[in-house]
Amino acid sequence: MSTLLSLQDIWIEYGDKVVLERINLEIEEGSFVSIIGPSGAGKSSLLRLVLGQDTSSRGSITLDGVPLKPECEPDRGVVFQRYSVFPHMTVLGNTLFGLECAQAPITARLFGAKRRAAIAEAEEMLEAVGLGDHLHLYPAQMSGGMQQRLAIAQALIKRPRILLLDEPFGALDPGIRSDMHKLITRLWNDYSLTVIMVTHDIGEAFGLGTRVLTLDKWRHDPHAPQRFGATVVYDLALTRKTASAGEISTAKSIEHHPENNRSITIDRTNNN
Amino acid sequence: MRWINQRIGRGNSLLMGIAPILILIIVYLIFAADRHAINPADKILPLPGQMVDAMRALVIEPDPLSGRYLFWADTLASLQRLGLGLAISTLSALLVGLVLGILPPVRATFGMLVTGIAVIPPIALLPILFIAFGLGETAKVALIVIGIAPFMIRDIAGHVGSLPREQIVKAQTLGASTWQLILRVALPQAMPRLLQAVRLSLGPAWVFLISAEAIAADIGLGYRIFLVRRYLAMDVILPYVAWIALLAAVTDFLLVRSSHRLFGWAHGDRH
Structure with a gap:
């Protein structure tokens, strides 16, 4: 597998507060990278950096060998924990929006045959995330899980090179969450996605990911806690899973997550 | 309970x-x-019969001097001024508020100016308006616009500015340009707020209208009230005030209804 995204010596600093330091990462095409770490360890900062929402103070990022512009572009899709869908558009409208932006620069609306083609594509995508029967609902009329399904469909219709997930299932209740795990695993397989997911749920990180990154501070100055930033302290490749491996019993690995925690995080980290 | x-x-x-x-x-x-x-x-406290008599002369009998039905002519003149003032304010609030809210360079350039204008008491500007625009319709409409537009602009700019950052980022990852983002994300979400701002501005708009008419006009609801005040004609003033209240209440009702009808998503309505 080839390297898709490459981060070289990335630092994020705000004044003299160092958030991230010396991040060197190669992310391969087709991988599912989970990022975990304590609060304030810069997980979301790293994601925003890859997204183009924030810029790094040092270092360079390349996507397919090309330096990233410090702006959000359609080659990187994103699903946030909340506010990812537009409240004034229906499910169909939300999904069409990406297509309309690309094909109608002035009106951002499609008409006639183009619109019909776009609707067909959007319907197919919504079918894939299980919203095929809810095309004309507004987000306010849907549950949190349905809104996240919509957010995923909306992002995927642009065929992004990378899908970035920022605690996408954090606000959902456990039953819905495990459905969403199955969904994202299936989509990851079907569409050969490359995914970077920030999460605070360790079970989720190991259940879904092919690689788990742990961000944390490895140096600590008690007199100036802001002096040192977090970096990748553990980088675990979960080799038993690949994008082509087919059916993955996500639900099972999630169910066993207390055990997972013990056997994987603690043991392996001690060995490292 | x-x-x-x-x-x-x-x-x-x-x-x-x-x-x-x-x-x-x-x-x-x-x-x-x-x-x-x-x-x-x-x-001072006329009985209903007296009010009906006084109003009959204005509502269904033409004025012997001008031949106009004064009540209706007053209403029409006032509503024209109010409508024009509201229309200009609403449009400018939408345009200026949108770009102010969503484009950081525009906000940095004009944000302070709008805030500065908004804190000036509009009535204090009335003499300037009369000097600049004369005593005609322009000055009266201008007073309404100056009175309510800055508030509406700030309200819309604030609302657009507080759209979740996630939405703006999401739109960009879907390939939206600045223009597409304004057109499809910011504008539709500003609309219900705009109707809300119009509702809240109706009261001040009437105040400025009546003030302008009281000072310099030859027709209008405010003009009539201040004219007949000289004769202590409460039998005209009271029905006029009730009529103004009714007009304002109907406008408000229509605005609420149209907001629910057009932007149901903003009110959590079922479709």
Whole structure:
């Protein structure tokens, strides 16, 4: 597998507060990278950096060998924990929006045959995330899980090179969450996605990911806690899973997550 | 049961809403009748019959001098000024508020200016308007615009500026340009807020209209009220005030209805 995204010596600093330091990462095409770490360890900062929402103070990022512009572009899709869908558009409208932006620069609306083609594509995508029967609902009329399904469909219709997930299932209740795990695993397989997911749920990180990154501070100055930033302290490749491996019993690995925690995080980290 | 948990049915709430109005009218009638018992020529609290007589001359009889039906001519003139002022304010609030809210360079350049204008009491500018635009319609419309537009602009800019950052980022990852983002994300979400701002501005708009008409006009609801004040003609003033209240209430009702109809998503309506 080839390297898709490459981060070289990335630092994020705000004044003299160092958030991230010396991040060197190669992310391969087709991988599912989970990022975990304590609060304030810069997980979301790293994601925003890859997204183009924030810029790094040092270092360079390349996507397919090309330096990233410090702006959000359609080659990187994103699903946030909340506010990812537009409240004034229906499910169909939300999904069409990406297509309309690309094909109608002035009106951002499609008409006639183009619109019909776009609707067909959007319907197919919504079918894939299980919203095929809810095309004309507004987000306010849907549950949190349905809104996240919509957010995923909306992002995927642009065929992004990378899908970035920022605690996408954090606000959902456990039953819905495990459905969403199955969904994202299936989509990851079907569409050969490359995914970077920030999460605070360790079970989720190991259940879904092919690689788990742990961000944390490895140096600590008690007199100036802001002096040192977090970096990748553990980088675990979960080799038993690949994008082509087919059916993955996500639900099972999630169910066993207390055990997972013990056997994987603690043991392996001690060995490292 | 606690008061905060009391549910009022539709019919009951109508009855309960009318009750205080009826009581006010009855109290007025008692006081008016009382005064008239002592002095049948009393002008301060006219009886309904006197109001009807006075208004008949204005509503269904043409003015002997100009041949116009004064009540309707007043209403038309005032509504024209108000409508024009509201339309200009609403449009400028939408355009300026949108770009101010969503484009950081524009906000940095004009944000302070708009805030500065918004804190000037508009009535203090009235002399300037009269000097600049003369005593005609322009100055009156301008007063309404200056009075309410800055507030509406700030409201819309604030609302657009507080759209979740996630939405703006998401739109960009879907390939939206600045223009597409304004057109499809910011504008539609500003619309219900705009109607809300118009509703809130109606009251001040009427205040500025009546003020401008009171000072320099030859027709209009505000002009009439201040004209007949010289003769203590409460029998005209009171019906005029009630008419203004009715016009304002109907406008408000229509705005609420159209907001629900056009932007149901913003009110959590079922479609």
